[in-house]
Amino acid sequence: MKSIIVFTVLIAVAVAVPVEEDHAAVIVKSQNTNIGVDNWKWLSETSNGITQQESGNIGSAQEGISVRGSFTYVDPNTKQQYTVTYIADKNGFQPKGEHLPVAPAV
Structure with a gap:
């Protein structure tokens, strides 16, 4: 009986712990363009500072x-904005950003 009470209390505490989630972000801009059968272009922006385009x-x-594309986001801890640009083609995914490490030349 004691184990059931302890288990119930632990579940109640776990459910009561607030979870920090940002559900307030909304899409403020969205554009999708289908350029023919084999081409596309899109972009979006959210209220929390995330932008994307491809x-x-x-x-x-x-x-x-x-x-080809890019995305920008704000680090929630440092409040610093980061941008990553990328190319993905027959040579693989190639991201670039000032905060990303660069592999040594081969």
């Missing part, structure tokens, strides 16, 4: 899909 196209079998 464009791409489906090339030939040799070229493959090519994507």
Whole structure:
């Protein structure tokens, strides 16, 4: 009986602990453009400072899909804004940002 009471109290405490979640962010801008069958472009912005954009196209079998884009966000701890730009193509995903480490030349 004691174990049931202890278990019930632990569950009650776990449920009562506030969880910090930011459900207040809303989309303030969104644009999607279908440029023909094999091309696309989109962008979005949320009220908490996150912005994203991407464009791409489906090339030939040799070229493959090519994507270019970026996203910006604010670190909730430092309040510093970071931007990552990227290319994704036959050479893989290639992100760049001042805060990202750079691999040594091969």
